[in-house]
Amino acid sequence: MTGYAPPPETPPPKKGGIDYSKFDKIEDSDDEKPEKPSEKPPAAEEKPHCHNCHKDIQKPLRCGVCKKVSYCSAACQKDDWSFHKRNCKKPEEKAKAAPKKPAKSPENEKEKEKRQKEEKVMDDEDVGTWYRHREWKPTAEPKKDFAPTRLEAEASASSKPAAAGSAWNAAGTWEEKDVTDFAKNGLAEALRSFQDVEAAGGVLCIKDVEKVEGEASKPVIRGKMRHIFDLNFKVQFEFKWMDSSGQKQAQGNISISDFTNDTFAEGVLAEPAVDLSFREARLEPSRRQAVQAALGTSWPPAEKTLMAQVAEKMKSWSQDFEKAT
Missing domain, CATH: 3.15.10.20 (Activator of Hsp90 ATPase Aha1, N-terminal domain)
Incomplete structure (x- = not known):
């Protein structure tokens, strides 16, 4: 003869009002407990394997160009070179950081302003007559005849220093x-x-x-x-x-x-x-x-x-x- 267990009695529904029971398990942010870090086992380090025969190796031989691919022996590296050379590239060097520009100091600003004032072009600046030497206008002055002045032979000879050597060697060369x-x-x-x-x-x-x-x-x-x-x-x-x-x-x-x-x-x-x-x-x-x-x-x-x-x-x-x- 089997026993009979009566079903659990459900509480009668509340009469009237609003049911707030669904908020009973909500925790306020002030009362939240600190989260515990997930304790996951560290991932096992991947053992190097041969890129040609895919065997695990203890002392890998790296590719001398790209430094990424490993081999178990020189023979495997030689066999795989015909395929690997298509993708083998030297690693790109990191770009050097640009030198920082010096901060502007008040002294440099003053020098710059002074230079700008000096370089400022004046419209009515007096530059003298040398700049307008081609702007000739006839004047009332009489015409001057420019003729070469003759030097005496003795004066010209005395003005030249006596140099050793032949007459043709006036420059004093060897x-x-x-x-x-x-x-x-x-x-x-x-x-x-x-x-x-x-x-x-x-x-x-x-x-x-x-x-x-x-x-x-x-x-x-x-x-x-x-x-x-x-x-x-x-x-x-x-x-x-x-x-x-x-x-x-x-x-x-x-x-x-x-x-x-x-x-x-x-x-x-x-x-x-x-x-x-x-x-x-x-x-x-x-x-x-x-x-x-x-x-x-x-x-x-x-x-x-x-x-x-x-x-x-x-x-x-x-x-x-x-x-x-």
Whole structure:
């Protein structure tokens, strides 16, 4: 026998008035509870996969151009390149932000207003007569005849400064004159008449000066004449002394090279090269040393030596050469 449950009794409807029961579950905004954040599990990170074989990979090989596509191996990248190259592009660089314009300061505004006032065009501004030089009008003044004034020849010649060099080189450009033969002959003439020097019981004397070689010129640079030379020569000397068997003699030579216009210039180290050639087996070592000391092969040579006389004549000729025009 089954039991019987009577149906629930429904409350009788209210009589009269308005039913506000539908507003019972409405919550006022002041009484609302703070919403709880939805606790959703974080999405799992997508594992990189090969763009060609679609296998998961641990160490992906990125495309070197677009940096977006990954591959598991170089072989897969090579197989997929024929398809991927159609869409492969370099990533676009972000546009640089335009520099901000400096804010207008009151000082800049004042300068701008001042400049505008200065640049303002005046309709009746007096600009003088230079602007209207083409607006000629006949006047009552007599006509002037403009004729060139003749200059005297002496006045025109005195007004021009005297410049070195040829007459055609009025601009003072580079001009060079070769005076090698003049310098060689002049130096050979200057190297004469030397005095004998006593040394080691004998006498030293210069026999001849030979083989004067080199180059010399007088260039005109910027309207000023220069004197340039580079010469070398040989001085033959002879040493005579008395021995138990009679008078004996020994010969030698001194080669002087790199004798230039700067050799005797102040503050310039341009020493010539001096080379002694003297080989005499009959001389004792002590006498040989005394003869070499009397020759004076160092530069500048010591006083009262044979080379001191040569150096003095070289200096005198160098000064005369610079004075010559």
